[in-house]
Amino acid sequence: xxxxxxxxxxxxxxxxxxxxxITGKLKPxxxxxxxxxxxxxxxxxxxxxxxxxxxxxxxGILYTKRGEGNFVTEDTTLLEKTKRELINAELDxxxxxxxxxxxxxxxxxxxxxxxxxxxxxxx
Amino acid sequence: MTNPLEITDLVYKKNQKKIIxxxxxxxxxxxxxxxxxxxGAGKTTLMRIISGVAKNYRGSVKVAGFTKEADRKGHLSxxxxxxxxxxxxxxxxxxxxxxxxxxxxxxxxFEQLRDFMNLKPDLRLSELSKGMKEKxxxxxxxxxxxxxxxxxxxxxxxxxxxxxxxxxxxILWKQEKSTILISDHFVNEITAVLDxxxxxxxxxxxxxxxxxxxxxxxxxxxxxxxSFYQREEEE
Numbered sequence: 001x002x003x004x005x006x007x008x009x010x011x012x013x014x015x016x017x018x019x020x021x022i023t024g025k026l027k028p029x030x031x032x033x034x035x036x037x038x039x040x041x042x043x044x045x046x047x048x049x050x051x052x053x054x055x056x057x058x059x060g061i062l063y064t065k066r067g068e069g070n071f072v073t074e075d076t077t078l079l080e081k082t083k084r085e086l087i088n089a090e091l092d093x094x095x096x097x098x099x100x101x102x103x104x105x106x107x108x109x110x111x112x113x114x115x116x117x118x119x120x121x122x123x
Numbered sequence: 124m125t126n127p128l129e130i131t132d133l134v135y136k137k138n139q140k141k142i143i144x145x146x147x148x149x150x151x152x153x154x155x156x157x158x159x160x161x162x163g164a165g166k167t168t169l170m171r172i173i174s175g176v177a178k179n180y181r182g183s184v185k186v187a188g189f190t191k192e193a194d195r196k197g198h199l200s201x202x203x204x205x206x207x208x209x210x211x212x213x214x215x216x217x218x219x220x221x222x223x224x225x226x227x228x229x230x231x232x233f234e235q236l237r238d239f240m241n242l243k244p245d246l247r248l249s250e251l252s253k254g255m256k257e258k259x260x261x262x263x264x265x266x267x268x269x270x271x272x273x274x275x276x277x278x279x280x281x282x283x284x285x286x287x288x289x290x291x292x293x294i295l296w297k298q299e300k301s302t303i304l305i306s307d308h309f310v311n312e313i314t315a316v317l318d319x320x321x322x323x324x325x326x327x328x329x330x331x332x333x334x335x336x337x338x339x340x341x342x343x344x345x346x347x348x349x350s351f352y353q354r355e356e357e358e
Contacts, residue, residue, distance in 0.1 A: 005314050005343035008335045039294045043287070044315045045155060046294065048335065 001042050009044055013052035016042070021061065021072055022083050028074045032062065124152050125188040127198075127271040127302040128173065133182035135165075135172060142168050144326045146182070150302050152270070155293070155316055158306040159348050160323035166306040169323070170273045173304075174201040187270040197227075201273040202260045210249035214242060214259060225267055232296070233266035239292060254285035261289055265296045272303045278313065290316055314344040322351055 003012050020026040032038075035053065039046045053070055056062040060078055062070045073079065098108050126149055133146040143165050150156055160166050171177035173184060175192035183190060187198040208217060214237070221228045237244065240258040242251075251259065257277055264272055278286050290313060297303060305313070310320065314334060322330040329351065337347045 003315050005311075005345065006338055006341050008338045009315055010335065036294070040291055042315075043290060043294070045318055046297070046299075047153070047318055048315075051335075 003042075003044065009048050010052040010055070013038075013042065013044065013049060014056060017052065017056065018061070018082060018086055021079070022086060026072050028072050028076075028079065030072055031068070032070050032072060034069055124300070125270075126150060126185075127152055127187055128304070129183075129185040130173070131183040133172070133180060133184065135168060135177070135180040137168075141326060143172070143180075146327045148321060148328050148331070150271070150304065150319075152300045152302055154302045154318040155297070156302065156304050156319045156321055157310055157313065157317050158304055158321050158323065159310055160306075160308065161352065162308050164308075164323045165326060166308075166323060167275055170201060170275050170304070170306060171203070173271075174199060174203070174273060176201075176203055198269050199271040199273060200264045200267040200269045201275075202264045203275075205248060205256065205260065208248055210247065212248050213244070214246050214248075215244045217248075217259075217263070218244075221263060221266070227268045229266050229268060233262055236262035236265055236292060236296065239295075240288060254281035257281055258285060258289065261292060265292070268298070270301055272297075272301060274303065274305045276306050276308070278307060283312075286312065309345075310348050311345050317344070320344060320348065322348060324351055 001016060003009050017026070017032070021028075026032050033041065035046055035049045038044075038049045042049070053062060057064055057070070060075065061073050061082055063073060064070055095105070095108060099105075103111070128148065128150040130146060130148045133143055134141070135143040146169070158166050158169070168177060172180050173186065173195075175195050178192075184195070186195040189195050189198060205217070208220075218230070218233060221233075222230065237259075240255075240262055242255060242259055242262065246255075248256070261274070261277060264274065277289055281289075293303065294316060304321075305317075307313070310317075317334045319331060319333050320337075321328055332347070334344050337344050
């Protein structure tokens with residue numbers, strides 16, 4: 001895992017963990033690695049991991065069992081919402097980048113459906 | 124809680140030449156901090172003053188609240204090269220020396236670190252590459268239990284694999300409340316493990332800032348550091 005150095009790393013750690021959860025690598029109700037394990041695995045500062053986990057606890061996507069560590073929520077509504085937010089964030093980036101190329105929303109829709117059709121015919 | 128390091132109005136001269144002037148620096152517990160500056164900026168001198176190797180300075184240097192050199196040495200861990208040992212010295216003999224010198228030296232911890240670094244105990248100093256020597260210095264330094272660890276340019280002249288191993292060992296073996304000060308003249312590759320950077324320029328500390336605060340301004344730590352020296356070139 002490579003981190004960009006001009007974006008706060010705790011945000012990137014959160015993004016990384018969201019993805020792990022959405023893709024099922026970290027499962028609902030299951031314990032996630034300890035703060036230190038994550039820090040070593042991602043080669044980042046322990047305090048930074050701590051900050052990311054604190055925020056995710058606050059958001060409810062993780063919960064803490066005293067003395068046991070952090071667990072992924074089993075709240076399916078919240079998990080669905082997190083997934084939607086992740087998708088929206090990606091769409092946001094994509095649309096923004098297309099707009100900055102001078103492509104209108106209508107053209108994006110048209111280009112995208114043409115692109116997907118071509119991609120599928122390739123398969 | 125007492126700060127691991129508090130320096131007030133430090134002035135240091137060598138041969139009547141000022142090396143450090145009006146330097147103030149406080150480090151909080153539980154931080155990993157980079158001490159950055161060009162070669163010759165005074166980073167090593169500062170570490171030698173903190174650790175009590177360099178004497179005859181003016182100002183106050185407190186380590187974990189202690190000002191006396193002997194007390195300071197008991198609360199910090201610093202391996203000043205391995206220059207005091209003959210080339211034929213075996214790793215094991217250096218360890219014996221450390222055990223005698225430091226009552227808080229933890230042999231078990233050293234052996235774990237040594238194995239993690241893949242160093243064999245019967246190797247002689249002359250048989251160690253630069254990277255291996257640096258790994259040994261790290262293993263020795265982290266085998267003590269203190270408030271402040273000083274690492275003087277641990278990454279200079281060593282390959283990427285050794286560097287990665289050293290960084291991982293820092294994350295693994297750092298105690299929660301202890302603080303590590305790492306000097307370097309450049310900062311890429313270790314930025315993700317840093318809490319703060321301290322920049323030395325014109326013989327004093329010109330900046331101390333949290334790395335996440337730098338990133339929150341959409342700047343990389345490397346760009347931030349370089350901007351201090353670019354300004355000088357433009358002047």
